[in-house]
Amino acid sequence: MDAGQLQSQELGRLKKRAEFLFVRDGRYRAQGAVVVQARKNPNQEGLRVGFTATKKIGNAVIRNRAKRRLRETARKLLPEYGVPGTDYVFIARQNTCSRTYSDLVDDVKKALLTLAR
């Protein structure tokens, strides 16, 4: 049982509208095909993450695929680059589905590094 898998199990999900509104008032970083918002939450210790795809970027197929791709990047990158005790929100943009996967990973990595400083 390696540490990465253990941390991914602890990756919590934001579900309620109030939680998204809480993170919206924190810091944000737009990088390439993704917007990442982050805010320290004193009430809990682990990492939590939520995903948003608005109706502006396309139909249900496009929105679902964008959220899946962002979920995949969060699963791989957050345990390494995320700051514990912080809530993150990933927002999809128009080109989230058309961007190649390696570029999307770079976007998320840069955004997380910027927000960690």
Added chain:
RNA sequence: UCAGAGGGUCGGGUGAUCGCGAAGUUUCUUCGAGGAAAGUCCGGGCUCCAUUAAGACAGGAUGCCGGAUAACGUCCGGCCGGCGUGAGCCGAGGGAAAGUGCCACAGAAAGCAAACUACCCCGUUUACGGGGAAAAGGUGAAAGGGUGCGGUAAGAGCGCACCGCGUUUUGGGUAACCAAAAUGGCAGGGUAAACCCCAUCCGGAGCAAGACCAAAUAGGGAUGGCUUAUGACGGGUCUUAACGUCGCUGUCCGGGUCGGUCGCGUGAGCGCGGCAGCAAUGCCGGGCCAAGAUGAAUGAUCACCACGCUUCGGCGUACAGAACCCGGCUUAUAGACCCUCUGGCAUU
């Protein structure tokens, strides 16, 4: 070979690694979006509410005939009308003789008929009056049957022939309807996707339905204990009497929010064969179990093959994501394939 008509099928495939959801025999295995899952336009199942049950009014929907179906506004077959050389396609296609309304402009006149120009007769006189007539002109989407012959002062279904229309009879058909004959002698303009009439159908809401479990806090009810009440407060004021309300705490009960569980997938199910039927479809036999999430599961990388584009590096593979389920309708859809049929041209 060119141009078309109708119907149907598919919707990239196989494998590997890392992740996600569900189930199971839990170190693992199996399964995991669609033909439209979409729009929510109809019809049902299921659940709750109301009602003894049924009917009526209102409102809504449907509307040629027969059949299929759990039901339908769907489907199948037929009839009639329109379009097309044709294969075929389209049609809310009952009633205008129950009543009401409307038919702009133009036109003399838009509906129990009437009479502008022109026509014919008589009188008077050429600026007229009386009568006949509804063929000609012109208006309009539409002018009280159409064409021809006779007839007449001029004309007119006034008469006749054919066509149309109405009524009756006969024959065919389950019926819509079709055909024939006789008869009437032209009435009854159009519009019901105008109101309306007739026939048939419809109780309402929706899985966020509904059922169950149930924390903290606040509050409700029952009951016991403590406190006290010769008390305080209330009904406009005062007095007396009566009435009502008011503290702390234990136990029990019920409702119920966040949350959780069920509902939730064996079903009007799928495909195969046979039989009945022109068909929709039904019946019989044996086979299969095939998503079940709830801020909502399918993503990433790689290899080979298929198709398309290519600047030979590669790029792309439509429309689109289940949310209780099912039958339809409508709309979107790169491309590929199959079957049947029609017309033209060429050849044999």
Added chain:
RNA sequence: GCGGGCGUAGCUCAGUGGUAGAGCAUCACCUUGCCAAGGUGAGGGUCGUGGGUUCGAAUCUCAUCGCCCGCU
């Protein structure tokens, strides 16, 4: 899941089957030394799209597209 409304000129809206209109905006002219205001006039419309009913449709009707709103 259930229900309601809207779409007409560049913008905001009228228009109850019979030739599509108003205000603002645009353009031209007048007025002024110049601008604004004011006055006169002009242009500008597939009535969201496609069928149907009707002699005739922005209007009636069916389907479809887009937008907005409400309940749960």
